[in-house]
Amino acid sequence: MSDMNAATAPNVQPAEPMAPENAPLPPSKKPPGPWKLVWQKFSHNPYAMTGLVVLLIFVLVAIFAKQVAPFDPAKVDMMNSNLKPGSGKHLLGTDELGRDIFSRLVYSSRISLMVGFSVAIIAVFLGSLIGAISGYFGGWVDTIFMRLIDVMISLPGLFINILVMAIFGTKMIYLILILALTSWTGVARLVRGQFLQLREMQYVEAARATGVSSWGIIFRHLLRNASFPIIVNATLMVGGAILSESGLSYLGLGIQMPQTSWGIMLSNSQEFMLINPMLAVYPGLCILIVVLAVNFIGDGIRDALDPRQKKSRRRLAKWRKNFSKSGI
């Protein structure tokens, strides 16, 4: 892997000063760690960096919502309902109850991002734990967990979400928990697969021989080695969770009224689309942009981890071109 990078890196970025990984390192200097290598490739990916910047902006807006939003998002002002964008101090106008649309968008980003990130964190934690136990110990533990996953995925995630939210009631904490509970299976399978490979490695044997406990091996050695694919999965899961939240809120089974999220704004907008069609456009655009940013970041990390695939394809495409040009 590392000599592969050394061979191909100069061809990719000829203008760049020699990257530290292909210069002969002085023996005293520590070689760059895997995180640094990934960051180097990640930061040269324009899509991924754009995604990162956009996501950071949204996160900052969500954190400083009080300072950013010019109005109270819940303040009803029937005298000023359905104002056009730019009228008065209302940047994007007001909705059917006279609430400032821009302020509502700003406050909605709080809920949407919070749901997205907490779902991803819980699901990744749960999925990694179950996948790790399943993959490391194998045997009947593995069988039980895999059957559990079979049961979970024999119903679509959205289906289970709707069922639970409708039966148990729409509380934010239920929403986060059920979204997490229906999205850990992918991570669990991934981690299990990684562990099945990794547990045969010699360093695991060495660790075991020196008396490291099973849990020590799982957490210190194996999970760290499987961490990159998990991170990619977690990133993509943030986007998925934001989309699911908006869908459930749209159906009236997610976030409830005094709180506001992009999904709720969309479900309101459908009733009033004759009066103000733009009401539906803004929140949807916000969701699209955030999820797109998150997905770009996830893809960026994935590409940074495994640059081989794309390059070989490019090379192949070039080869094919030359092949057909030479007229054989």
Place this chain on the structure above:
Amino acid sequence: MTEYLIRRLLQSILVLFLVSVAAFGLMHAAPGGPTQMMISPGLSPETAAIQKHNLGLDKPVPTQYVIWLKNMLKGDMGYTFKNNVPVGDVIWPAVKNTLVLMSFSWVLSLIIAIPWGIYNSTREYGLSDQTANFVTYIGFAMPTFWFGIILQEFFSLKMDWLPLSDMYSMDKQGNVGDLFMHLILPSTVLVLVNLAGYVKYSRSSMLEVLEQDYIRTARAKGVPERKVIFRHALRNALIPIITVLGMDLASLVAGATLTENVFNWPGMGRLFVDMARSREYSVLMAITMITAVAVVLGNLIADILYKLVDPRVQIGRKGGKA
């Protein structure tokens, strides 16, 4: 093959059984549960107890489950709480309507996606490939129901070209032309969603095959490129595509919950949300089981097709998708 089939079937039945237990338990674990829904709050405790006894709700939950399972296996899905209609009368029309919408958009997306993906695999990073990439990114990042709302706003309200929602116009029940007009917008949404996955999938499946040695051999011995693509590569590239299609078979029955709700399409997705809101437990159980059967059956069909189409896959191979 027979042994494999039997094992897979048993496995599927086990999964379905577990799903039914989990769903039944979930509904009875809910605060209030069916008891609260079925017994009107105004009844005196004595009458409530009698009604509870008549409905079988005073028995322990496992016994209730066994009774439910027995009835279900006999094809009796129970009655709705509201109006006391047989559950089948509510569900089967919805299944039919969903099948109309889903099969139409599914076939349409396949007709577009597979040739497009194959074309893109032969011209990597060309304009068409980049467009497909763009569509994929947008399709995966966009709330589908939002796209539906935007289409409604533009094509129905602003332009008044297409009907806003529902399956038929009020005065044209059963008119095929009218149905087609109503199909356009929801299937546009569904096709875009499907395209996002299928184009990319068929492209990468094709690319993988094009890298194989036997393709190089075919080219080297002078087989025309067209024949290489359609004869040698496509046949092998279709194998993984078929399996993915099998897994998506379930959605033909389960429906597209959000799209059906946006367009007020009287299918399974909308029925499910309505029933979940009003907590019609017997209908919910029935829909859950139908959906689970569809998913499990779809996976089974995908696995079997995979083995039938690709002789390289050993029949007795352990595991499958576990």
